[in-house]
Amino acid sequence: MARLLLIAGDFVEDYEIMVPYQALQALGHGVDAVCPEKREGDSVKTAIHDFEGDQTYTEKPGHHFTLNATFSETDPADYDGLVIPGGRAPEYLRLDERVLDMVRHFVDHEKPIAVICHGAQLLAAAVSLEGWRVSAYPACEPDVRLAGGDFAAIGVDQAITSGKMVSAPAWPAHPEWLKQFNALLE
Template identity: 60%
Template sequence: MTGKNLLMVVGDFGEDLEIVVPFQALQAVGHEVDAVCPEKEAGEKVKTAIHDFRGDQTYLEERGHDFELTATLAEVDPADYDGLVVPGGRAPEYLRTYDEVIETVQHFFEADKPVATLCHGPQILAAAGVLDGYEMTSYPAVRAECERAGCTWVDEVTTDGNLVTAQAWPDHPEWISQFLDLLGTEVQHGEGVPAGD
C-alpha cells in the first residue's frame, strides 16, 4: 500500500480524542497527515478539550492537551492531498468563519476526494454548502444544521459517496475503518499476529 497524503483541519478546543486518535491511527497504517489551523503555523499548538457526559443534559467540557500543528494552512495546497479529516468539538463553530477553511473543504468535495468528519465537524461542511443530497450523521445536536444544509440525517456511522460521518469519538473503530476503506487502505497483519479465520 502506498500511503496517502491527508489533511486535518483543527482548532482550539476541538475534541481531544477526535483529533489525536485519527491523527495517530492514520499515520500508524502508513498515511501522512498534516494538521493545520487558520492563523497558526506549523509547530504552534492548539488547545484541545475533553467532552464527557456526567448525567447532565449535555456534555461537560474540560481542558485537554496541547496538540502540535504539522503544517501551515496558508501554505498548503488542498490539491496536494488525497483526503480530508474534520474533527469535532467546539472548534468547528469558529473554524467555519474562515474563508480558507470553507474553500479547503469545498475543494475536497469538488474533486470527489474522501472526507471524514464527526461530531460537530459537519458544522463546517454545512457552512461550506457541500452537504446537499448526502446521507450522513453527526452529533445529534447538530442534526438540524445538517438537515437544513440538505442532507438526510441517520443515526449510525455512514459512508455516502466520498463522505464518512460519525456521531462522536465512541464511533472511532467503525468510522476510521470506513474511512480507511474509502482511502483504499489495506491493513496488513504483522508477523506472529493471527489474521483470524
C-alpha cells in the first residue's frame, strides 16, 4: 500500500482532514499528517465549513487534530502521494516556501495528489496548473485560472482526475474524491 503525506495547518477544514486521514488508513495506506512549526503529537485546530444557503459557507469551531509526524523531519521523497485538505490553512501555508517545495516534489515526480476545496490555493501557489483541469471551492476559481489551470465547475459531490491529480470542490465529494485518488495509488 501507499505511504501518503498530508499537509495541514490550523483551521484546516475538519471533514477534509479527518475523513481522508481515517479512510485512507482504512484502505491500508500509511498517512503522515504534518504541519510547519509543529511536531508529532502536537495538534492543529480545525474548522467546520457548512453550506446553509448563505452566499458562502459558514464556519464553526471544529476539533483538535493530532499530528502523527514532524514537518521538519519529513522528506517528500519517502512518500508515494500527497493529500492537501482545504479550509483556511492553505491560504497561509502557501506563504511558506518549505511547504511549496514539498508540493513541487510531488508534481515534479508525477506522484498522485489529492486536493480538495481551498487546497487548490496551495497547489496554485506552488506550480503552474497549465494543462490540468482542477476543481476547488468556487471562490478559488481565480487562483486556478491565474496559475494557468482549467477550472472545473463540477457538482459539490463530484471529483475530477487530471493526470496524477484528483480534485474536488468540497467535503460532500469525499466518496468520489477518495475513490478516484485510491485508483491512482493502485
